[in-house]
Amino acid sequence: MTNTPHSDPHAPLGTSEGDVAELIDDNRAVLPPESGVFGRGVNHLGTIFAIGFLCSMAALIFEICMRHIFDAPTIWAHETTTFLCGMGFVFAGLFCASRNQHIRVVIIYDMVGPKARRILNIVISLICALSTGFFSFAAWLMVKKAAFAPTGGIRLETSGSAWNPPFPAILKIFMLVIMVALTVQFLILAYNYFRQKPDLSASEAPARR
């Protein structure tokens, strides 16, 4: 609890305010081994998009100052903020998948034994991989419209504003990349759950949620 200097050292576990922060601060503790090297890579890249949120905040504060103090609103701040947050939101889905952090209903999952749980893990990962595979195809259909002109040449779709950045095209391409990455991640998860010995899986992959 290095970051919570005022926290009570005798507070019961699971109730102290530092507890949640601690869980999430220590990246390695959250990242399950089943995510593999790929998951570790995703986890490292997270920093970039986390900083993106801080930059969004800074851009908005800059915009408020320019507009209110200097009567000169920027043409880029709102679009940049929306873009950075959008990239962050999309990436965060992959980030949470690698960390096995997505919210689940674990009523049945917690009731069954380690064997059934291993099978559930494999099947769920495969179904998720299948659907993100379809979404990769769907995202490709979208990218075809956003990144290429009808004549076939490369033409990045822009926002159409006075500033007119190619954010729509970039975000759509990024969505394609993330959907493919999600498919890969779910396949890796399925493979690693499959390799696990059934009696180990219960202790190694506890249901976090």
Next chain:
Amino acid sequence: ADYEWKFQSSDNSGTPTFEIDQEWTKRVEEMTNGRIKIELLPVGSIVEHAETQDAIAAGILDGHITDVSYFSGKDPAFSLIANPIGAWADPQQMFRFINYGGGKELMNKLEEPYGLHFIGAITPGLEAFVSSVPLNGVADLKGLKVRAPEGMVQEVFAAAGAAPVNIPQSEVYTSLDKKVIDAADATVYATNSAMGLNDIAKHPVYPGFHSMPLVEVSMNKEKWDALPKDLQEILTVSVRDLSQDLVARLQMKDREAVAKDQAKGDIQITNWSDEERAKFRAIAMKQWQKVAERSDNAKEVYETLTKYLKAQGLLK
């Protein structure tokens, strides 16, 4: 019905425009003796407003009734033809350009590569300007914090000395109310008034000087091409009728709303002089040329448009 279609509108379901457009779908059903049945869906119900073009091409939607400006990001030509600010003093001038001045052919040249067929143009008419400070002319635009949507509107306001602020429609009301912005490009007077915009920004400019959007009625090209001639003709003529129906009825509603607001006493409706309107127009037209340089299609729009305006004596 032989053809059951879903069209998405760029308007919200409770607005007069949406209701009048919906009557058009009923008329089409009757005129075709039930062969064509169109379900008109409000904005955002299937896809977001800027995504309908792709959705029609993919066969998800069959058609749309939408502001052409939303596709400015695909080709600057859409931005120029959608709202050549300063070109139109009256909806009829635009309709004549579209129907007889080469506009329709141009629209189809732009839309067909995207898999759409342009059936016809409609418009809500000259939009009224919402402002919380008195505006009597171009000089008053200096430093004005104005919310404007994507498309040419933003650039023209910037060129006129205003400071365009890029906030979404959902925050226009609160931002105007708290004076984060001074003015907003919203829509026609009656709708602005119904939403309460004139109660918080008490210096509207009516008739507006700034914007008259081209709203297209378009549909999937393959589905259009597969239609028998009589149905194609019914659709074309009925859209031409819709354009008159919409403009007439919205203008009546505008006048009613103006009379009502004037009776309230605290709302100051301003009308710009012809001189000030001409000044704004001159600024806007310099932006046309800039947009024209951004793509070959945009250049063609510019040439067709200026040729028409000159021939009609609307441009020297």
Next chain:
Amino acid sequence: MLHLQSLGIEYGTLAMFVMLIGFLLTGMPLAFVTLLVALIFTLGWFDNIMAVSLITSRVYSFVSSFVFVSVPMFVLMAALLDRSGIARDLFEAMRLFGGRLKGGVAVQTIFVAVILAAMSGIIGGEIVLLGMIALPQMLRQGYDKNLAIGVVCAGGSLGTMVPPSIVLIIYGLTANVSIGDLFTSAFIPGFMLAGFYVAYVLFRCYFGDNVAPPPRTEHIPTEEKLRLLKGLFLPILVVICVLGSIYGGIASVTEASAVGVAGVIASTMLRGEFSLSMLKGAAMQTLSTCGMIVWIGIGASALVGVFNLMGGIKFVSGMITGISDDPTVVILVMMLILFILGMFLDWVGIALLTMPIFVPIVKQLGFDPVWFGVVFAMNMQVSFLSPPFGPAAFYLKSVAPPDITLGTIFKSLVPFICLQVLAVALLIIFPGITGR
């Protein structure tokens, strides 16, 4: 293909709900459950494989929407408050202020929730904030777990009832009625609901055993009081900055959430607690929390698009037309439909689905559309909490300690849902509460 279309929209809707619950129970991540059901129905209902791009199109529109920028801002605020000592000092000071009132801190948390509601137009961020700050503090002070959870989720959902409110703005745009009138009319019902929560909390604390810690009765020396009061100073300053920037016309509602973050960063600097590693840790937590809650929204948004394309709007319209000549019955049926939809869909979807049908009928029956807007917003309060798809519960879960399960959260919300239903009923029986 699957030929789901032969089910018809009635059984199709039923199949959709059954499938949602079925996949949910397997333990599949919630965000992917809704996305998967959306995918199955896109492929099975339409014989056009290109239709899958509908889902990615909705995902794109969802993540590129400016109003959601306030979500990471509120989460950042929460993560920073949590990592510094500000949150703890604030609640210690609140406990002092609560004085001899049993349940004082819970009541004050509801007040804090109302203040947060005035700072934001959507929900999500506030629940995460209260979940990270207020929940652990209330648990630490000895409050009943269920009561604390309920206060956080129900209080944190008030954001759409207290102006500014995106629910009311969207309703106003859809129904073509004055947004100002909607804000004015929602004000008192919003406070009424908060009042119900306070009354319930006090009732539980005074008549239940071990629900709240005993009030502080020991004498506190003046220096200690002053030290504790200092804990209030910075948080109040941040609140003044945010509300001041909204109501002083300096920032738009979404921008104001960034002002809040800057204020909290400045506060940690003033307290000498600021460090780059703390800032990075907070940003990383924002990323993971956003991943959890935004992707739930993404899935819900995709599902609504598919349901509308299947003919959802016509289906709802069929349920309501010709149901009765009695206006009261019609309104009650509408409430029932809103309640059931609220179990499965998020509010944007419900608004898209029902408003085109309900508003014209409400006007036709001679009811005031502004009043109905307030009733709608109150209904959405219920939808935030009601299982199985209760966004407020998911938002809290994204930051709650692992031992607090979704089951516990939903169980804790039952009394609060009852209070919300009571508020809806009162608005219908006494429309005068809205001042109309």
